[in-house]
Amino acid sequence: MPRGRLRVYLGAAPGVGKTYAMLSGGRRAMARGRDVVVGLVETHDRPRTAEVLDGLEIVARKTMVYRDTTFTELDVDAVIDRAPAIVLIDELAHTNVPGSRNAKRWEDIEEILAAGIDVVSTVNIQHLESVNDVVEQITGVQQRETVPDEVVRRADEVELVDMSPEALRRRMAHGNVYAPEKVDAALSNYFRVGNLTALRELALLWVADKVDDQLDRYRAEHGIATTWEARERVVVALTGGLEGDTLVRRAARIAARTKGADLLAVHVTRADGLTGGDAANLARQRTLVESLGGTYHQVVGEDVPRALLDFARGVNATQLVLGASRRGRLAQIFSRGVGVETTAQSGSIDVHMVTHDEVRKGRRRRADSPAALTRTRRLIGWAVAVAGVPGLTAVLVPFRDSLSLPSEILFFLLMVVGVALIGGMWPAMVAAVGGSLLLNYFFTPPIDTLTISDPENFFALVVFVLVAAAVSAIVDVAARRTREAARAGAEAEILSTLAGHVLRGEAAVSSLLARMRETFGLASVALLERRPEAGNKPDDRSDPDAWRTVATSGGTPCAYPGLADTDVAVDDNLVLAARGRLLDAYDRRMLEAFAAETAVALRQERLREEVEQVAPLAAADRMRTALLAAVSHDLRTPLASAKAAVESLRTTDVEWSPEDREELLATADESLARLARLVANLLDMSRLQAGVLGLALQPVALDEIVPMVIDDLGVPSGAIETDIRTDLPEVIADPALLERVLANLTSNAVRYTPPGQKLLVTASRHGDHVEIRVIDRGPGIPREAYDRVFMPFQRLGDRDNQTGVGLGLALSRGLSEAMGGTLVPDETPGGGLTMVLSLPVVSAVRSDQVSL
DSSP: OOOOOEEEEEESSTTSSHHHHHHHHHHHHHHTTOOEEEEEOOOTTOHHHHHHHTTSEEOOOEEEEETTEEEEEOOHHHHHHHOOSEEEEOOTTOBOOTTSSSSBHHHHHHHHHHTTOEEEEEEEGGGBGGGHHHHHHHHSOOOSOOBOHHHHHTOSEEEEEOOOHHHHHHHHHTTSSSOHHHHHHHHHTTTOHHHHHHHHHHHHHHHHHHHHHHHHHHHHHTTOOSOOTTSOEEEEEEOSSTTHHHHHHHHHHHHHHSTTOEEEEEEEEOTTSSSOOOHHHHHHHHHHHHHTTOEEEEEEOSSHHHHHHHHHHHTTOSEEEEEOOOSOHHHHHHOOOHHHHHHHHOTTSEEEEEOOTTTTSOOOOOTTSOOSSOHHHHHHHHHHHHHHHHHHHHHHGGGTTTSOHHHHHHHHHHHHHHHHHHHOHHHHHHHHHHHHHHHHHHHSSSTTSSOOOOHHHHHHHHHHHHHHHHHHHHHHHHHHHHHHHHHHHHHHHHHHHHHHHHHTTOOOHHHHHHHHHHHHTOSEEEEEEEOGGGOOOTTOTTOGGGEEEEEEEESSOOSSGGGOSEEEEOSSSEEEEEESSOOOHHHHHHHHHHHHHHHHHHHHHHHHHHHHHHHHHHHHHHHHHHHHHHHHHHHHHHHHHHHHHHHHHHOSSSOOOHHHHHHHHHHHHHHHHHHHHHHHHHHHHHHHHHTOOOOOOEEEOHHHHHHHHHHHHTOOTTSEEEEOOTTOOOEEEOHHHHHHHHHHHHHHHHHHSOTTOOEEEEEEEETTEEEEEEEOOSOOOOGGGTTGGGSTTOOTTOOSSOSOOSOHHHHHHHHHHHTTOEEEEEEOTTSSEEEEEEEEBGGGSOHHHHOO
């Protein structure tokens, strides 16, 4: 049976109309003769959604009971038995009631798709797993229900349902999304213009990425190698040379001219890894690319032009930026160069050849590249060449009558190979030339002259010289590659250590400097920064007033670059100054790589510091916004009630009976008391957050304070059952604050206790603490929401704005901890929520701690 197709309507924000779009599409499919049913749709009491739903066949939902509450969920079996062509299922990220066959609705949909039924579903961008944390940062609201991105990416069709922030806010103001009493709070919180704009951009970027994936898959399936200019992508090729900075900036300017263009940098390295670019230059250029909003890539390939073009075509690049050739004119005669070859094979990709300061300076071997062999070996090689060849001649002369010329040539060839192995190419070449002259003079007829009578002997000597030269060159190259391989291995080990250092979270600047000092055996290492007021003068390297020390490791640091034995300029304002010994060119290259990583670590540290400084301001702003939104209704309601009652009493148009007058006075008194409690909670919460809450800790008897709190609540008789033993020890608490905590916990439990159920308040001793338990039989809360329930302005499970601002539990926990206790939630056996308040007993607290 073929698998069904999945179509997803992705909403940029709640209320943009994705459910309406899904239902409208279903009606159009039904009008074309398709068999369409509704598996599950939530209208949220929106009249236009209910109107478009009317007339569609709806599959009955499955009823489930959880914690004495009835829920309805998608009936997967009923949908499969009905076997329609298309089923409409709302809210892809929905979490099913515990006890369901699948934990998530998208898993239900997978079963329906496997049965060969097409599914149309909906999801909002904030429910995608990859952007969930970003959405929380933007909106300040954590999304509990998420769906893996891969589920939506696997969909056969994804359609974005979008709306401008202003249009969505108008829809909300007209009551098309939420009930009127919720509109003010929603518009001032989640549905602010900035939030909606950011969510819209997230949705557009996510859909754009999926479109890119679909385009790449289509081109791969159809074998399309040419690029399609659906989106500008600029690729810049880096060699690791000094010209890379110029190329990156030029490519960034090209990308900036086309809004939305991507910038990618690529470096091609040989398969053996021995001819990659300068590590320090590449590290600096990678940082530059990323700072300009681009990405850095590295590919392996022997044919550089082909590797570049394969990469460019693979990412569907439209433009390729290359540096002008550094080869001299003579070298270009024998090889056209990477730029010319790449341009000739580029096809539809535009190639930009950018000139730079390194043009035609040649690709000389780096000055920091050490010789293939050590100086000692080269000297020994010269000695063997100068003394060994004449010595071999002296040994062979007595036997020249019994040896043939080919045999003598082989002995000399063996000597040349030995010299090449010991001293390298040039001593071997000297040995080969000298050996050929000695062979000619002493062993080639006519003997004791440089004349050669037989042409075959002449050719034999020429071949000897050529073979000796070839062997010498091969040995030299092999020795050089061996040295380069060893050097590359050491470099890789050092960089691997540096990478592991970063991955283990040790990327602090001081830690990196310490690792740098240990690696290179330095006495001290310091990171110096040019003072802003000093400007950028080339002659300030010896001016101590122009520099300040950012971080240091080791002994006495350098106060300015001029004091350093080795200094590395990280950028225009940062210099790494090392003291202890002079570093050779190779070690300096590695030091530059460390310096680049240190600069990145410094930037990260400063960003973290800025975040830490901004975080309290952001938290205060969120608190202010939440406070204004949450109390807008709760302050107005008691004020309006009290004002209405007082105005009614003052009117002279109505003659109030004593009963009516008493009721109006009670209403005013109750409203003002509610307002006083709200203001007191807000003030106490602000004092808690500011750390200025006053405490008067003293011994308190629970069997006295708990009944008093319950009496003050005014709940019906018998609604609360208490079990407070009189022999419980006294606890250390502030009596007034403890009353507030118990009143908040008890009133909150009463609100959620079902009719006919009793609330239980008990207390018992556990070691040096007494635990007070407020036990209700309400719906409870999931364990994963235990921490969230103590956040200010959170009312988990509430669906209206008339149940308070959500400060009660947050304030209760803060007051409990201020008194030295704890407040934690627990699950009530059989269903419900238990709040456990733990306070220290008097015997567990020293007398000097009680008199706070």
